[in-house]
Amino acid sequence: MQEPVAGDPNAVLPPSHTAIMNPAANPRRMRRIIAEDPEWSLAIVPQLTELCIQHIISNFEKNPILESLLPQHQRKVLDKISISLPLAVTANLISDEDYWKRCCTEKWTVCDVSHYGDSWKRMFFERHLENILKFYIPDTTSSNQVLDVIPLCKEYVRKLEIDQFLPPVKTDQKKEDEDISDTESDAGIDEPSMDHFDMSMLIPALCHLEELDLSYGVKDCGMNFEWNLFEFTYRDCSSLANAVKKCPTLKVFKLSRSKVDDDKARLLIKHLLDHPSLIELNLSHNLIADRGARAVGKLMNCSKLITLNLCDNRIRAPGAQAIAHALAKNSTLISLNLRLNCIEDEGGQAICHALLVNSTLTTLHLGGNELSDPTATLFSQVLAQNLVLTHINLSCNHIGLDGGKQLLEGMTDNKTVVEFDLRLAEVGQESEYLINQVIKTNRELARLKSLQHPSNMPGPNPVEEKHSEGD
Incomplete structure (x- = not known):
């Protein structure tokens, strides 16, 4: 077969x-x-292209290939690469906003990109640098943590807001006591340094920095509270002053709640006298008195300041007179905040005399300054003659009934003031009501005028309006 x-x-x-x-x-x-x-x-079986893209994603840290890819392939890589890659790899290579959005939302719960010029990459680097500085411990944390990140973030940082600076860690108390007992016969024993991070290492290197908001203190210290945790030392002040002077792009400088006294204020202002770009200075909630106020007056005559905030300091009549003298000659300042000082009538009247000749200031806050009837009498002349003031705050003073009537008389022919805060000023209900009626009329006139000429709409300085709530 x-x-x-x-x-x-x-x-x-x-x-x-x-x-x-x-x-x-x-x-x-x-x-x-x-x-x-x-x-x-x-x-x-996957296409070869997909296999290649997956290989690039898996090996991106060692061999970052991106710019040579086609746009559609770049998109696939950017959507899938890890957000935990070292910044040394991604900082200057990746500009895609979606990637940086992933980085931000994964790291922080609240992410409002509108505060960062609608740039996720800027948000990431500003907040990343802020976090490093907030938890930097002198003599413990390596300065390389800051120095290494500067080349990566300097092109993207426009604003820094640091609300705490940690002091050096205290040595063991028992050991410290023994050291003191062993050397108590020595004269001139220096206390341990409480200096914070040296800002002169950082600020001059940030070539696009425009706003600096600092507060030297410790948050959430709890039962470990000590006053020296909130100490802004003279060496801190000196290094910060030198750093700000070497940052020509800086427009807004805020140093609040840092126990800045007259000597430190004078040192800071000495380095700001010839600053080319500074338009807003905020030294609120500090210890500045009359000597510091005189230095501020000198700065007003040598700078282009638009907004000045000295709220909650120790300025009295002589300091207010120095500021008033500068205000009479100033032609740039739009907003002045002296709330919660103690300038009294002597200082208040000096401010009024300056406003009779000043032609730029639109926003004035004199709340909580022990002002009374004599200031109100002179302020009524300001209301009748000044044509630029739009927002006024005289709350929490002792204006009194007669002072209220004087202010009402001054408001009779006023057409510019659209906000006048007289709460707790003891002016009487009738005067306050009639003044508010004039304010309503002025607001309507301003609204009609803005419809014809939008650029002429009176209002507070945008910079002041944005930050006035907390001050």
Whole structure:
């Protein structure tokens, strides 16, 4: 009998061969094939392009390939690469906003990109640098943590807001006591340094920095509270002053709640006298008195300041007189905040005399300054003659009923003031009500005027309006 030839369609195979070629024909002899790769499936094999993209993603840290890819392939890589890659790899290579949005939302719960010029990359680097500085411990944290990140973030940081600076860690108290007892005969023992991070290492290197908001203190210190945790040392002040002087792009400088006294204020202002770009200075909630106020007056005559905030300091009449003298000659300042000082009527009247000749100031806050009827009498002349003031705050003073009537008389022909806060000023309900009626009329006139000429709409300085709530 002739053997069947393999591949011959006419050949008749024996039953055993038929079962091998078609296992279904003989269930008892069916074999199950198990793949060696547990991820193997019947799906279509990925395209080579996809395999290459996956390889790039997996090895991006060691071999970051991006710019040479086609746009659609770049998109796939950026959507899938890890957000935990070192900044040394991603900082200057990746500009895609979606990638930096992923980085921000993964790291912080609240992310309002509108505060960062609608740039996620700027938000990431500003907040990343802020976090490093907030938790930097002098003599413990390596300065390289800051120095290494400067080249990566300097092109993207426009604003820094640092609300705490940690002091050096105190040495063991027992050991410290023993050291003191061993050397108590020595004269001139220096106290441990409480200096914070040296800002002169950082600020001059940030070539686009425009706003600096600092507060030297410790948040959430709890039962470990000590006054020296809130100490802004003279060396801190000196390094900060030198740093600000070397930052020509800086427009807004805020140093609040840092126990800045007259000497430190004078040192800071000495370095700001010739600053080319500064338009807003905020030294609120400090310890500045009359000597510091005189230095501020000198700065007003040598700078382009638009907004000045000295709220909650220790300025009295002589300091207010120095500021008033500068205000009479100033032609740039738009907003002045002296709330919660103690300038009294002597200082208040000096401010009024300056406002009779000043032609730029639109917003004035003199709340909580122990002002009374004599200031109100002179202020009524300001209301009658000054054509630029739009927002006034005299709240929490002792204006009195007669002073209220004087202010009402001054408001009779006023067409510019659209906000006048007289709460807790003891002016009497009738005077306050009638003044508010004039204010409503002025607001309507301002609204109609803005419809004709939008650029002429009176209002507070945008910079002041943005930050007035907390001060």
